[in-house]
Amino acid sequence: MTHASAPGKIILFGEHAVVYGRPALAVPVTQVHADVEVTDSPRAGIWVHAPEVNLHAELASLPSDHPLASVLHNFFFAFGISPFPSLNIAISSTIPVASGLGSGAAVTVALVRALSAHFDTSMTDEQVNAFAYEIEKLHHGTPSGIDNTVIAYARPVYFIKDRPIETFSAGRPFTLLIADTGIPAPTKESVGDLRKLWQADQTRWEKVFDQVEVISKQAKEKIERGQIDSLGELMNQNHALLQEMTVSSPELDRLVEAARRSGASGAKMSGGGRGGNMIAIVEQEQAAAVAEALKSAGAKRTIATTVA
Numbered sequence: 001m002t003h004a005s006a007p008g009k010i011i012l013f014g015e016h017a018v019v020y021g022r023p024a025l026a027v028p029v030t031q032v033h034a035d036v037e038v039t040d041s042p043r044a045g046i047w048v049h050a051p052e053v054n055l056h057a058e059l060a061s062l063p064s065d066h067p068l069a070s071v072l073h074n075f076f077f078a079f080g081i082s083p084f085p086s087l088n089i090a091i092s093s094t095i096p097v098a099s100g101l102g103s104g105a106a107v108t109v110a111l112v113r114a115l116s117a118h119f120d121t122s123m124t125d126e127q128v129n130a131f132a133y134e135i136e137k138l139h140h141g142t143p144s145g146i147d148n149t150v151i152a153y154a155r156p157v158y159f160i161k162d163r164p165i166e167t168f169s170a171g172r173p174f175t176l177l178i179a180d181t182g183i184p185a186p187t188k189e190s191v192g193d194l195r196k197l198w199q200a201d202q203t204r205w206e207k208v209f210d211q212v213e214v215i216s217k218q219a220k221e222k223i224e225r226g227q228i229d230s231l232g233e234l235m236n237q238n239h240a241l242l243q244e245m246t247v248s249s250p251e252l253d254r255l256v257e258a259a260r261r262s263g264a265s266g267a268k269m270s271g272g273g274r275g276g277n278m279i280a281i282v283e284q285e286q287a288a289a290v291a292e293a294l295k296s297a298g299a300k301r302t303i304a305t306t307v308a
Contacts, residue, residue: 001039004113008032008101009150010178010279010305011270013219013238016194016245017212018144018161020205025168025220026146027156029178029305034093034106036114041086046072050091059084067104070138071111074131079121089114096301098184100271104139105147108132128152129165141188142195156307158220171226173308177259177280177290178270181251182300185276190247197246205245212241223307232266232281239268247273254297256280262293 007028014024041047046059048068055068062069068091076084091111095103109132116123123131132148146159158166198205215238222230239256242248252269259267259280267280282290284306291302 001037002114002118003035003037004110004117005033005035006106006109006113006151007154008034008095008103008106009147010101010176010277011146012176012279013234014159014212014216015144015146015271015273016191016242016247017209017216018146018159019142019191019195020198020209021161022209022213023158023160023216023220024144024146025156025158025216025223026150027305027307028150028154029101029303030154031303031305032093032095032101034091034095034103034110036107036110037090038114038118039088039090041088044086046084046087046089048089048091052091052093053097065138067108067135067139068111070135071108072115074134075112075115078131079119081119087118096180098186098276099180100185100187100273100276101178102147102151105132105136105151108135109148109151125153139188141192143187143191168220168224170223170228170307172228173306174223174228174231175282175284175287176305176307177264177282177287177294178277178303178305179255179259179280179291179294179299180277180301181249181255181275181298183249183251183275185272186274187272190272190274194245194247208241208244212238215241228281229265232264235266235268235279235281236260242269242273249274251275251298252278255294255299258293258297259290262286262290264290 007030012025018024129152136143155167255278256267263286264280270279
Protein backbone atom coordinates (compact mmCIF):
# COMPACT_ATOMS: atom_id res chain seq x y z
CA MET A 1 0.00 0.00 0.00
CA THR A 2 1.15 3.53 -0.74
CA HIS A 3 -0.32 6.73 0.64
CA ALA A 4 -0.09 10.42 -0.24
CA SER A 5 -1.74 13.56 1.03
CA ALA A 6 -2.14 17.10 -0.30
CA PRO A 7 -3.41 20.25 1.45
CA GLY A 8 -6.09 22.66 0.43
CA LYS A 9 -5.26 26.19 -0.60
CA ILE A 10 -6.70 29.67 -0.36
CA ILE A 11 -6.02 32.70 -2.52
CA LEU A 12 -5.24 35.82 -0.51
CA PHE A 13 -5.08 38.35 -3.34
CA GLY A 14 -5.20 38.52 -7.12
CA GLU A 15 -7.66 35.84 -8.25
CA HIS A 16 -9.04 36.27 -11.79
CA ALA A 17 -6.49 38.98 -12.62
CA VAL A 18 -3.87 36.24 -12.34
CA VAL A 19 -5.30 34.66 -15.51
CA TYR A 20 -4.23 37.86 -17.33
CA GLY A 21 -0.62 37.84 -16.20
CA ARG A 22 -0.95 39.70 -12.90
CA PRO A 23 0.46 38.36 -9.63
CA ALA A 24 -1.57 36.52 -7.03
CA LEU A 25 -0.78 35.41 -3.49
CA ALA A 26 -1.96 32.07 -2.14
CA VAL A 27 -1.19 29.84 0.83
CA PRO A 28 -1.73 26.17 1.65
CA VAL A 29 -4.47 25.33 4.15
CA THR A 30 -3.25 22.27 6.01
CA GLN A 31 -6.34 22.04 8.21
CA VAL A 32 -8.05 20.35 5.24
CA HIS A 33 -6.49 17.78 2.92
CA ALA A 34 -7.02 15.06 0.33
CA ASP A 35 -5.68 11.57 1.01
CA VAL A 36 -5.13 8.70 -1.43
CA GLU A 37 -4.22 5.07 -0.77
CA VAL A 38 -3.20 2.74 -3.61
CA THR A 39 -3.05 -1.03 -3.11
CA ASP A 40 -2.66 -3.96 -5.46
CA SER A 41 -5.99 -5.66 -6.10
CA PRO A 42 -6.72 -9.39 -6.31
CA ARG A 43 -9.45 -8.72 -8.86
CA ALA A 44 -8.90 -7.39 -12.36
CA GLY A 45 -9.35 -3.71 -13.03
CA ILE A 46 -8.66 -0.39 -11.38
CA TRP A 47 -11.29 0.19 -8.71
CA VAL A 48 -11.79 3.74 -7.47
CA HIS A 49 -13.53 4.42 -4.17
CA ALA A 50 -14.32 8.03 -3.25
CA PRO A 51 -17.14 8.02 -0.65
CA GLU A 52 -17.38 11.82 -0.35
CA VAL A 53 -18.63 12.01 -3.94
CA ASN A 54 -20.42 8.63 -3.81
CA LEU A 55 -18.08 7.07 -6.36
CA HIS A 56 -17.35 3.34 -6.39
CA ALA A 57 -16.44 2.31 -9.92
CA GLU A 58 -14.00 0.52 -12.15
CA LEU A 59 -11.90 2.79 -14.35
CA ALA A 60 -13.31 1.42 -17.63
CA SER A 61 -16.84 2.45 -16.54
CA LEU A 62 -15.88 6.10 -16.05
CA PRO A 63 -16.22 8.63 -18.90
CA SER A 64 -12.85 9.38 -20.49
CA ASP A 65 -13.15 13.03 -19.41
CA HIS A 66 -13.84 12.19 -15.75
CA PRO A 67 -11.20 13.98 -13.61
CA LEU A 68 -9.95 10.80 -11.95
CA ALA A 69 -9.95 8.86 -15.22
CA SER A 70 -7.91 11.68 -16.78
CA VAL A 71 -5.30 11.46 -14.01
CA LEU A 72 -4.99 7.68 -14.27
CA HIS A 73 -4.85 7.49 -18.07
CA ASN A 74 -2.33 10.33 -18.29
CA PHE A 75 -0.14 8.87 -15.55
CA PHE A 76 -0.01 5.39 -17.12
CA PHE A 77 0.66 6.89 -20.55
CA ALA A 78 3.42 9.19 -19.23
CA PHE A 79 5.29 6.32 -17.59
CA GLY A 80 4.56 3.66 -20.21
CA ILE A 81 2.67 1.41 -17.81
CA SER A 82 0.87 -1.17 -19.96
CA PRO A 83 -1.24 -3.19 -19.62
CA PHE A 84 -3.08 -1.42 -16.84
CA PRO A 85 -2.41 -2.96 -13.41
CA SER A 86 -5.07 -4.23 -11.01
CA LEU A 87 -5.47 -1.69 -8.23
CA ASN A 88 -7.73 -0.45 -5.47
CA ILE A 89 -7.61 3.33 -5.09
CA ALA A 90 -9.22 4.87 -2.00
CA ILE A 91 -9.73 8.63 -2.03
CA SER A 92 -10.89 10.68 0.94
CA SER A 93 -10.94 14.42 1.43
CA THR A 94 -11.89 16.95 4.06
CA ILE A 95 -11.72 19.75 1.48
CA PRO A 96 -15.20 21.00 0.51
CA VAL A 97 -15.83 20.41 -3.19
CA ALA A 98 -16.19 23.43 -5.53
CA SER A 99 -15.56 25.91 -2.73
CA GLY A 100 -12.33 27.61 -3.81
CA LEU A 101 -10.09 25.52 -1.57
CA GLY A 102 -8.53 23.57 -4.42
CA SER A 103 -10.23 20.23 -3.82
CA GLY A 104 -9.77 19.02 -7.39
CA ALA A 105 -6.11 19.97 -7.59
CA ALA A 106 -5.44 18.45 -4.15
CA VAL A 107 -6.96 15.11 -5.18
CA THR A 108 -4.92 15.17 -8.39
CA VAL A 109 -1.66 15.92 -6.55
CA ALA A 110 -2.31 13.29 -3.88
CA LEU A 111 -3.29 10.68 -6.48
CA VAL A 112 -0.26 11.35 -8.68
CA ARG A 113 2.09 11.15 -5.69
CA ALA A 114 0.50 7.93 -4.45
CA LEU A 115 0.76 6.35 -7.92
CA SER A 116 4.33 7.59 -8.31
CA ALA A 117 5.31 5.99 -5.00
CA HIS A 118 3.45 2.77 -5.79
CA PHE A 119 5.22 2.32 -9.12
CA ASP A 120 8.55 3.72 -7.89
CA THR A 121 8.54 6.49 -10.49
CA SER A 122 10.18 9.42 -8.75
CA MET A 123 8.55 12.79 -9.51
CA THR A 124 9.81 16.19 -8.39
CA ASP A 125 7.47 18.91 -7.12
CA GLU A 126 7.94 20.62 -10.48
CA GLN A 127 6.85 17.50 -12.39
CA VAL A 128 3.86 16.92 -10.13
CA ASN A 129 2.87 20.56 -10.56
CA ALA A 130 3.13 20.41 -14.36
CA PHE A 131 1.09 17.20 -14.46
CA ALA A 132 -1.62 18.65 -12.20
CA TYR A 133 -1.80 21.81 -14.31
CA GLU A 134 -2.55 19.77 -17.44
CA ILE A 135 -5.40 18.08 -15.58
CA GLU A 136 -6.67 21.47 -14.38
CA LYS A 137 -6.74 22.71 -17.98
CA LEU A 138 -8.91 19.77 -19.01
CA HIS A 139 -11.57 20.67 -16.48
CA HIS A 140 -11.38 24.43 -15.94
CA GLY A 141 -10.80 25.83 -19.43
CA THR A 142 -8.16 28.51 -18.85
CA PRO A 143 -7.04 28.14 -15.21
CA SER A 144 -4.29 30.34 -13.84
CA GLY A 145 -2.34 27.38 -12.46
CA ILE A 146 -2.20 28.81 -8.97
CA ASP A 147 -4.21 26.01 -7.33
CA ASN A 148 -1.94 23.20 -8.47
CA THR A 149 1.19 25.27 -7.75
CA VAL A 150 0.42 26.09 -4.11
CA ILE A 151 -0.78 22.55 -3.44
CA ALA A 152 2.10 20.81 -5.21
CA TYR A 153 4.74 22.90 -3.39
CA ALA A 154 2.73 23.19 -0.12
CA ARG A 155 4.19 26.64 0.53
CA PRO A 156 2.96 30.25 0.31
CA VAL A 157 3.39 31.34 -3.28
CA TYR A 158 3.66 34.64 -5.15
CA PHE A 159 2.44 33.48 -8.50
CA ILE A 160 2.65 34.96 -11.98
CA LYS A 161 1.48 32.77 -14.81
CA ASP A 162 4.31 31.32 -16.93
CA ARG A 163 6.97 32.79 -14.62
CA PRO A 164 9.32 30.96 -12.22
CA ILE A 165 7.78 29.92 -8.91
CA GLU A 166 8.43 32.40 -6.09
CA THR A 167 7.67 31.45 -2.50
CA PHE A 168 7.45 33.90 0.38
CA SER A 169 7.04 33.90 4.14
CA ALA A 170 5.34 36.14 6.67
CA GLY A 171 7.32 38.55 8.83
CA ARG A 172 4.96 37.57 11.63
CA PRO A 173 2.06 35.11 11.77
CA PHE A 174 -1.49 36.20 11.10
CA THR A 175 -4.88 34.54 11.35
CA LEU A 176 -7.38 34.06 8.55
CA LEU A 177 -10.96 32.90 8.81
CA ILE A 178 -12.30 31.04 5.80
CA ALA A 179 -16.09 30.88 5.48
CA ASP A 180 -17.93 28.68 3.00
CA THR A 181 -21.17 29.90 1.44
CA GLY A 182 -22.16 26.28 0.82
CA ILE A 183 -22.77 27.18 -2.82
CA PRO A 184 -20.56 25.41 -5.39
CA ALA A 185 -18.17 27.85 -7.05
CA PRO A 186 -18.50 27.52 -10.85
CA THR A 187 -14.90 28.47 -11.63
CA LYS A 188 -15.05 27.64 -15.32
CA GLU A 189 -18.22 29.72 -15.71
CA SER A 190 -16.96 32.78 -13.85
CA VAL A 191 -13.59 32.69 -15.63
CA GLY A 192 -15.35 32.34 -18.98
CA ASP A 193 -17.80 35.18 -18.30
CA LEU A 194 -15.00 37.52 -17.30
CA ARG A 195 -13.10 36.59 -20.46
CA LYS A 196 -16.12 37.65 -22.53
CA LEU A 197 -16.17 41.01 -20.75
CA TRP A 198 -12.43 41.40 -21.36
CA GLN A 199 -12.77 40.52 -25.03
CA ALA A 200 -15.49 43.14 -25.42
CA ASP A 201 -13.48 45.95 -23.76
CA GLN A 202 -9.86 45.03 -23.16
CA THR A 203 -8.76 48.57 -22.33
CA ARG A 204 -11.20 48.86 -19.42
CA TRP A 205 -10.44 45.48 -17.91
CA GLU A 206 -6.68 45.73 -18.26
CA LYS A 207 -6.89 48.85 -16.08
CA VAL A 208 -8.89 46.92 -13.49
CA PHE A 209 -6.34 44.09 -13.54
CA ASP A 210 -3.57 46.69 -13.12
CA GLN A 211 -5.26 47.89 -9.92
CA VAL A 212 -5.36 44.32 -8.61
CA GLU A 213 -1.66 43.96 -9.44
CA VAL A 214 -0.78 46.98 -7.32
CA ILE A 215 -2.78 45.54 -4.40
CA SER A 216 -1.13 42.12 -4.69
CA LYS A 217 2.37 43.58 -4.76
CA GLN A 218 1.66 45.79 -1.76
CA ALA A 219 0.19 42.84 0.13
CA LYS A 220 3.28 40.69 -0.45
CA GLU A 221 5.56 43.45 0.82
CA LYS A 222 3.45 44.03 3.91
CA ILE A 223 3.23 40.31 4.73
CA GLU A 224 7.00 39.90 4.40
CA ARG A 225 7.60 42.95 6.62
CA GLY A 226 5.06 41.78 9.20
CA GLN A 227 2.86 44.86 8.59
CA ILE A 228 -0.29 42.79 9.01
CA ASP A 229 -2.48 45.69 10.17
CA SER A 230 -2.44 47.06 6.63
CA LEU A 231 -3.75 43.89 4.96
CA GLY A 232 -7.42 44.39 5.86
CA GLU A 233 -7.89 47.50 3.76
CA LEU A 234 -6.11 45.86 0.82
CA MET A 235 -8.54 42.94 1.09
CA ASN A 236 -11.46 45.36 1.03
CA GLN A 237 -10.10 47.09 -2.08
CA ASN A 238 -9.51 43.76 -3.83
CA HIS A 239 -13.07 42.61 -3.06
CA ALA A 240 -14.52 45.80 -4.57
CA LEU A 241 -12.63 45.10 -7.79
CA LEU A 242 -13.86 41.49 -7.83
CA GLN A 243 -17.41 42.79 -7.47
CA GLU A 244 -16.74 45.00 -10.49
CA MET A 245 -15.61 41.90 -12.39
CA THR A 246 -19.07 40.38 -11.62
CA VAL A 247 -17.52 37.32 -9.95
CA SER A 248 -18.83 37.93 -6.43
CA SER A 249 -22.39 37.10 -5.33
CA PRO A 250 -24.97 38.32 -2.80
CA GLU A 251 -24.06 35.43 -0.49
CA LEU A 252 -20.34 36.26 -0.60
CA ASP A 253 -21.00 39.97 -0.15
CA ARG A 254 -23.20 39.25 2.87
CA LEU A 255 -20.45 37.23 4.55
CA VAL A 256 -17.83 39.87 3.74
CA GLU A 257 -19.97 42.56 5.37
CA ALA A 258 -20.71 40.37 8.39
CA ALA A 259 -16.99 39.77 8.94
CA ARG A 260 -16.18 43.45 8.77
CA ARG A 261 -19.02 44.40 11.14
CA SER A 262 -17.96 41.78 13.70
CA GLY A 263 -14.36 42.93 13.99
CA ALA A 264 -12.37 41.68 11.00
CA SER A 265 -10.02 44.36 9.70
CA GLY A 266 -10.81 43.28 6.14
CA ALA A 267 -12.53 40.60 4.10
CA LYS A 268 -12.96 39.47 0.50
CA MET A 269 -14.16 36.61 -1.62
CA SER A 270 -11.51 34.07 -2.56
CA GLY A 271 -11.19 31.90 -5.63
CA GLY A 272 -13.54 31.56 -8.55
CA GLY A 273 -16.40 33.35 -6.85
CA ARG A 274 -20.20 33.27 -7.27
CA GLY A 275 -20.11 30.79 -4.41
CA GLY A 276 -17.37 29.02 -2.54
CA ASN A 277 -15.40 30.86 0.11
CA MET A 278 -14.59 34.26 1.48
CA ILE A 279 -11.71 35.10 3.80
CA ALA A 280 -11.31 37.58 6.63
CA ILE A 281 -8.21 38.71 8.47
CA VAL A 282 -8.72 38.76 12.23
CA GLU A 283 -6.84 38.98 15.47
CA GLN A 284 -6.56 35.49 16.93
CA GLU A 285 -8.62 36.39 20.00
CA GLN A 286 -11.43 37.66 17.73
CA ALA A 287 -11.61 34.56 15.54
CA ALA A 288 -14.34 32.76 17.50
CA ALA A 289 -16.64 35.80 17.61
CA VAL A 290 -16.19 36.55 13.91
CA ALA A 291 -16.79 32.89 13.07
CA GLU A 292 -20.10 32.98 14.96
CA ALA A 293 -21.12 36.14 13.10
CA LEU A 294 -20.30 34.47 9.79
CA LYS A 295 -22.40 31.43 10.66
CA SER A 296 -25.29 33.70 11.64
CA ALA A 297 -24.93 35.39 8.24
CA GLY A 298 -25.24 32.07 6.42
CA ALA A 299 -21.79 30.46 6.37
CA LYS A 300 -22.08 26.66 6.27
CA ARG A 301 -18.66 26.15 7.86
CA THR A 302 -15.63 28.18 8.92
CA ILE A 303 -11.96 27.30 9.12
CA ALA A 304 -9.36 29.27 11.07
CA THR A 305 -5.85 29.03 9.69
CA THR A 306 -2.58 30.71 10.65
CA VAL A 307 -0.21 31.96 7.98
CA ALA A 308 3.23 31.57 9.50
